[in-house]
Amino acid sequence: MLKKPIPEFKSDEEFADFVEQHDMTEYDWQETEEIQIERMPKKAVNLRLHPYVLNNVKKIAAARKMPYSTLIQQWLAERVAQEKVLSEHSAEIGI
Numbered sequence: 001m002l003k004k005p006i007p008e009f010k011s012d013e014e015f016a017d018f019v020e021q022h023d024m025t026e027y028d029w030q031e032t033e034e035i036q037i038e039r040m041p042k043k044a045v046n047l048r049l050h051p052y053v054l055n056n057v058k059k060i061a062a063a064r065k066m067p068y069s070t071l072i073q074q075w076l077a078e079r080v081a082q083e084k085v086l087s088e089h090s091a092e093i094g095i
Contacts, residue, residue: 003028047072 004027009015049057054068061068 006032 006027006029007018009018057072058068061071064071
C-alpha cells in the first residue's frame with residue numbers, strides 16, 4: 001500500500017491540528033527527521049481534597065492503571081480546554 005507524503009507545517013499548532021484530524025497510519029513516516037520534544041517543567045501545588053473524593057479518584061486511577069496525580073492532571077487539562085472553548089464561543093456571540 002502506497003502511503004501519503006507528510007505535508008509541510010508552518011507551526012507546531014498546525015502539526016498538532018493535522019495529527020488530531022488524520023489517521024497517521026496512512027502517511028509515510030520513514031523519511032521524517034527525529035525531533036526532540038521539550039517538556040514544560042511542572043509546578044507542584046498543594047491541593048486539599050475531601051477524603052472520599054481522593055479515595056474515589058484513586059480507585060478510578062487504579063482501574064485505568066495510572067497514577068492518581070496523572071488522572072487529576074488530565075482531568076484539569078481537559079476542563080481548562082473546555083472552558084477555553086466556551087470562553088471563545090461566548091466572546092464570538094457577544095456574551
